[in-house]
Amino acid sequence: MTFISRRDLLKAAAIVPIARGFQSDARPENLTATEMELLEAIVARLIPTDANGPGAKEAHAAHYIDRALGSALAPSLAAYRTGLATLDRYARSLRGASFTQLPPADQDTVLLDVESGAATGFTGSSTSFFNMVLNHTHQGTFGDPYYGGNANFVGWDLIGYPGVRTMVTTTDQKNLEAKTMKPNHKSAYEYEFTKANHHD
């Protein structure tokens, strides 16, 4: 048997820090401060903080997107730049103020138009910009915290995902089915065997 023992895992968890820390006052890496503020406001409406707990804001989904726009999502950077600016112009034309200054209900009205394709000023359909942002917001809320989102595992807790494991025994599966499996709050990259493989 070559899998990693529970003891190794505990040891690894103790010494491997979770993904690079995120400070809420940190400067964005790829977007401008204005773009970042707008993106923060958008993701906070897509997955809002509400009675069902933390949302994309607490998950740091915008931070995830900003960072990824310098690596895996770099081909989308231009689409973000243009799309964010266009969305804000549309908000001003529809509701008379920048998106970030609008009350949540008005922000939702703007986003519904962007989603449906009714929003004007976009290159092509606004729907494709909306879908891109929504997909990346999912990635930043429900992806591995290693990439800077899903902070404190708020995304996984929301949907009841009990966490990345390297071994799920028959008993574990039964516990999952009996709803007695506790979330382990682990990133894939806390496991020893993945450590040589860090990348962005």
Added chain:
Amino acid sequence: MTRLKDTDVVIVGLGAAGGVAALPLAQAGIDVVGLEAGTWLTRRDFAPDELRNNYRGWPQGIQKANHEIPTSRATASSPTAPRGAIHPMQNAVGGTTLHYWAQSWRLNPWDFKVVSETTRRYGGSRIPKGSTVEDWPFGLDELEPYYDKVEYELGVSGQAGNVNGKIDPRGNPFEGSRKRPYPMPALRWTAFIEKMAGAARGLGWNPFPGPAAVNSRSYQNRSACMYHGFCNRGGCHVDAKNSTAVTTIPRAQATGHLKVVTRAHVTTIEADANGHVAGVNYLADGVEYFQPAKVVLLASYTYENVRMLLLSKSKAFPKGLANNRGQVGRHYFSHHMGAGVSALFPFDIGAWYGLPAQGVAVDNWADDNFDHGALDFIGGGNLWVYSDRRPIGAAGMNTFGRAPAWGSAWKAFIKENADRSNAAYIQKSTLPYEDNYLDLDPAVKDPLGYPVCRVTAEYKENERKISAFTQDKMEQWYREAGAIEIQRAPLGGAMGVSTHAYGGTRMGDNAETNVVNRWGFAHDAPNLGVLGASVMGTSGAHNPTLTVQALAWRTAEHLVKNWKNVARPSSY
């Protein structure tokens, strides 16, 4: 150009097929050079990381294939569809067997005899118009020993349904006779899979666990499956998935007769004036090499096999290697895996862990396992319910019209329902048609300037009728198990680029309609063998890989037994 030392056999691509063929050759003392465009991957590459595996096209290393993504269109007069960002196949030693789902099915006996059996049972007019389908040059009985061989060499878990003609109700009662059971018992079931099996029995159907090239217990000194949930487009961190990279390839290397060359990007196959192939040209780190060989086995993916032949022009083969009769690229089809059915249940189904090869199958509506007399199509689909869920995918779940796609109402919906949905793609048989084909794209080229492959193919009436029929069955099954919402996907139009791509170098006795003979060697280039699903003339309703591997072993064994008749007689 560096001319390398002559070798007996050069294999282009060490994946599912080439990785298997290397073993019987090396064991017979034949010197094999295995050229692989990718590299060795190790368990360090197999992080349980959904974002990387399922959204970012793991692995991020050298991916020759990713520069060669085929273009596609529905028909010759349709516009070309937007090109995919990620090729479905992988370059690495072991190829796509590293990250595939590892379902390891044998074909149904009917799949080998679609024309004759349909004609016998329903009349020849029931073969759909425009289809170029032919019987295989042999039946399941011919392939059975090779299925058996690869099931044991690689390691396949499963429950036999028909051993020497004796039906075992725990297995698939429709499978063809096998000589012995699987080497390992089936993978375990979850409570939800048990529930679905019970529902199928309640409908009078015959549920059974599907076969998988995944260890249900330790096998050949490799670990049993850990069911951790990252098998879908992820490699195995404990080598429990029986990729050729951990089974046949290292075993072939241990004989001393297989030399593995990685990062070798094969560009063309050379042929002499007599129509024999002479070796292959490849690039490695910018240097051009010619590897002469007495036999060439082309073992890349369907699209790349066809493309390589069409790109390899010579005096003897002005339209591309083995293409003097214009058959390369013809008889193309892909498994119809769209047109699925999604279901929502009023309870959690416990699918956060497990693997897509762990599940329950129903074959009552596959192939010719049911009477088509009063129906207006032939063939059918395999119904398959499995355990596979990860968090980003779960968040993107179908909301079944019960919630919008974002906002507080959506959030409340996924909080309650993230573990309550299930989706069946339903694997359905597809036939080849005269106007579905592969060729070279006239405009899109790879970075070396070679045109990429172009897919021109659409699902026809027969395939759409199978879709509608099997969707009814799937809905019935989900409802019987307590589903409260059902959604069906469209019946299917353009085929697009597929992970189950067949044909293009079809196998058959008639050299006018087939590229390779019954042994897998080109009719017109006798020392060129072709491995992979590109030689298959029918798909059946089951995953292709085990059939590809059985055929690869058979072709290699034929070569060993007939070396003098097949190998190039003189040096080039």
